[in-house]
Amino acid sequence: MKERIGIILLAVGLVNCHTNQAQPPAQTIQSVASFPFGAALSPVRLTNDAAYRQTVEREYSSITSENHLKMHHVHPEADRYDWQPGDVLVNFAAQTGKRMHGHALLWHEAVPDWVKNFSGDSLAWETLVRDHITTVVQHYKGRVAAWDVVNEAFLDDGTLRKSIWSEHLGPDYIARCFQYARQADPSVNLFYNDYGQEYSPRKLQAMLTMVADFRRRGIPINGLGLQMHTHINHPDEQIEKAIRQTAATGLLVHISELDVRVNPKGEANFTPSADHWQRQKAKFAAIVRAYRTQVPKNQQHGITTWNVGDADSWIPKFCKCTDYPLPFDKAYQKKPAYEGVLDGLR
Ligand code: XIL
Numbered sequence: 001m002k003e004r005i006g007i008i009l010l011a012v013g014l015v016n017c018h019t020n021q022a023q024p025p026a027q028t029i030q031s032v033a034s035f036p037f038g039a040a041l042s043p044v045r046l047t048n049d050a051a052y053r054q055t056v057e058r059e060y061s062s063i064t065s066e067n068h069l070k071m072h073h074v075h076p077e078a079d080r081y082d083w084q085p086g087d088v089l090v091n092f093a094a095q096t097g098k099r100m101h102g103h104a105l106l107w108h109e110a111v112p113d114w115v116k117n118f119s120g121d122s123l124a125w126e127t128l129v130r131d132h133i134t135t136v137v138q139h140y141k142g143r144v145a146a147w148d149v150v151n152e153a154f155l156d157d158g159t160l161r162k163s164i165w166s167e168h169l170g171p172d173y174i175a176r177c178f179q180y181a182r183q184a185d186p187s188v189n190l191f192y193n194d195y196g197q198e199y200s201p202r203k204l205q206a207m208l209t210m211v212a213d214f215r216r217r218g219i220p221i222n223g224l225g226l227q228m229h230t231h232i233n234h235p236d237e238q239i240e241k242a243i244r245q246t247a248a249t250g251l252l253v254h255i256s257e258l259d260v261r262v263n264p265k266g267e268a269n270f271t272p273s274a275d276h277w278q279r280q281k282a283k284f285a286a287i288v289r290a291y292r293t294q295v296p297k298n299q300q301h302g303i304t305t306w307n308v309g310d311a312d313s314w315i316p317k318f319c320k321c322t323d324y325p326l327p328f329d330k331a332y333q334k335k336p337a338y339e340g341v342l343d344g345l346r
Helices: 002-022 043-048 051-061 083-096 123-137 164-169 173-184 201-217 234-245 274-294 315-317 337-346
Strands: 037-041 064-066 099-107 148-152 189-194 223-226 229-231 252-261 302-307
Touching: 037 043, 037 051, 037 099, 043 051, 043 083, 064 083, 064 302, 083 099, 099 123, 099 173, 099 252, 099 315, 123 164, 123 201, 148 173, 148 252, 164 173, 164 315, 173 189, 173 201, 189 201, 189 252, 223 234, 223 302, 229 274, 234 252, 252 315, 274 302, 274 337
Parallel strands: 037 064, 037 302, 064 099, 099 148, 148 189, 189 223, 223 252, 229 252, 252 302
Antiparallel strands: none
């Protein structure tokens, strides 16, 4: 009897051993992707939540600062910079061998109070912006691979957004911001980043016109960011077209803030059905596939999702509704959308 049990245990052991050896290592996004694939991160979650950190370490090869390199965080007072939260992300990237994408040097939101209250002539405003860009870019020189230099400067109709920056610096301010960033770091990649190119051909056209103008005048620019805050109903063809037209500039292309809402109308008491999850999976797959096939290899800066799990997403606060727009759920379990990402990468 004892012998029989021994043989059975041995057999079970052999089977286990065999299955262990036969199992391929679990695939991750970064192991399947042929280009950088990242997520925007919060330094607080990265420090305090082990599941968050492990998911990021395992899955992603690039990270973006979701908020902490924006002006009101990094430059809260005229004569004070706060590097600590940004450094958490930049150091994490360096320690884990991930690429760091800096977001964003100039935006019409996240403007600190001292800037809102600033009074000075156009030269004083120019100095303020030049000093900000120079100081931040120099601080992270060699540690940040790319910067979103200017974020969301155009409106959906393709005109220049009226903002604190356009008002005080004049209509050509975008070009000068790129020049200041280039002077501060000769080798960092410089991006213009905006949303809505997939539904607003005019805005995309404004970006393309800007790039052509920069080329004529010798203004430095390396890449364009398509934020791609989208939803399960948005037509694939429009997304693909925006990606293709952006790639036709020859610049680096970044899908920079990807999320896919399942509740685009912001319905109250919304509970996603299995069908919603499948459509979200299909949309992630289509976007990732379009990027992989439409952007030439040497222009693939990569794809970044806007944070990691559904609990971390900015969308519910923004739409004041319930939504679940990311590939991981609130407990960092993989959703069907995660499989959609892998499908698109293969
Ligand atoms: C958002 C962040 O995700 C939020 O946490 C913050 O409260 C507001 O900004 N376009 C951008 C991002 O370029 O910087 C925005 O990020 C989302 C829209």
